[in-house]
Amino acid sequence: MDWTAEAIERLKALWAEGHSTAEIGRRMGISKNAVVGKAHRLNLPARPSPIRRDAAPRPVPVPRAPRPMPAARITPPPILRASPMVAPAPAPVAATPVVRAFPVASSRPRLGSRTCCWPIGEPGTSGFRFCGGDPMAGKPYCTEHAALAYVKPRDRREDAA
DNA sequence: CCCTGATTCGC
DNA sequence: GCGAATCAGG
Numbered sequence: 001m002d003w004t005a006e007a008i009e010r011l012k013a014l015w016a017e018g019h020s021t022a023e024i025g026r027r028m029g030i031s032k033n034a035v036v037g038k039a040h041r042l043n044l045p046a047r048p049s050p051i052r053r054d055a056a057p058r059p060v061p062v063p064r065a066p067r068p069m070p071a072a073r074i075t076p077p078p079i080l081r082a083s084p085m086v087a088p089a090p091a092p093v094a095a096t097p098v099v100r101a102f103p104v105a106s107s108r109p110r111l112g113s114r115t116c117c118w119p120i121g122e123p124g125t126s127g128f129r130f131c132g133g134d135p136m137a138g139k140p141y142c143t144e145h146a147a148l149a150y151v152k153p154r155d156r157r158e159d160a161a
Numbered sequence: 162c163c164c165t166g167a168t169t170c171g172c
Numbered sequence: 173g174c175g176a177a178t179c180a181g182g
Contacts, residue, residue, distance in 0.1 A: 020165065022164080034175055049165080049181085051182095163182100168177100169177085
């Protein structure tokens with residue numbers, strides 16, 4: 001780029017009009033880098049930069065804010081009414097002896113949505129979801145998860161101490 | 162992946 | 173001095 005006085009004037013004018021560097025570049029047939037480089041060298045008033053290369057260089061920006069966690073943990077995995085204190089493998093949370101079937105009120109599978117409501121992953125984390133598989137007739141869970149959810153009292157008696 | 166502007170650095 | 177490359181945030 002031949003930075004003639006005219007070219008510089010034009011740059012200043014466009015810059016003053018508030019065009020983006022890329023736009024100025026387009027209008028002048030040069031790259032935005034040329035524009036921003038020249039503008040910088042001319043000490044034209046800097047635009048609000050999207051980035052921050054200095055100021056507040058916080059090495060540990062978030063020293064672990066104790067996160068407030070939604071009042072109640074989600075979804076204690078389900079327990080059959082007739083099986084006192086047998087918690088299914090994943091995420092045993094509430095130890096209430098008798099838990100009504102699915103406390104899963106709040107998320108994706110809406111109440112009528114006929115998909116398996118078995119929770120997968122850690123509640124509150126991005127990966128958290130529900131199984132979503134085909135539920136067994138009359139059950140909120142698919143066959144695999146129903147097997148985990150409903151523990152037969154007989155079986156329990158045998159392997160429970 | 163698109164945009165933004167700033168800085169770096171070989172030319 | 174120049175500007176592509178690179179960075180870094182939205």
